[in-house]
Amino acid sequence: YQQCDDCGAANFPPTEHCRQCLSGSLEWTQSHGLGAIYSWTVVHRPVTTDFVPPYAPAIVSVDEGYQMLTNIIGIPADALAIGLRV
Numbered sequence: 001y002q003q004c005d006d007c008g009a010a011n012f013p014p015t016e017h018c019r020q021c022l023s024g025s026l027e028w029t030q031s032h033g034l035g036a037i038y039s040w041t042v043v044h045r046p047v048t049t050d051f052v053p054p055y056a057p058a059i060v061s062v063d064e065g066y067q068m069l070t071n072i073i074g075i076p077a078d079a080l081a082i083g084l085r086v
Contacts, residue, residue: 001066002026010065035062037084042077060086 002011004018005025017024040058043051056072058080072080 001029001031001062001064003029003064010062012062012066012068029064031062031064033062035060035086037061037072037080037082037086038067039082040072040080042080056080058086 002014002018003009003026004011004021004023005027006023007018007021009018009020011018011020011026014026016026018026038059038061040056042054042056044054046053046055051071054077056075056077058070058072059067060070061067072086075084075086
């Protein structure tokens with residue numbers, strides 16, 4: 001993800017300017033990859049054969065201060081909950 005050198009805000013998805021202060025001074029930073037589930041759904045009828053159902057796309061609030069869309073794996077769908085650490 002990008003982090004603003006001027007205000008320190010996380011910037012994701014990447015852009016040319018910081019979403020908080022509009023600075024163009026952005027540096028690429030590696031996330032620790034930890035966060036909490038903000039929202040999710042379980043897909044039983046996929047629109048593509050790339051994913052085997054059921055699968056759980058989710059919005060995760062990453063600890064560094066941004067949200068990203070991801071696919072939750074390794075956790076049964078009935079165990080998912082808002083706020084679950086992933």
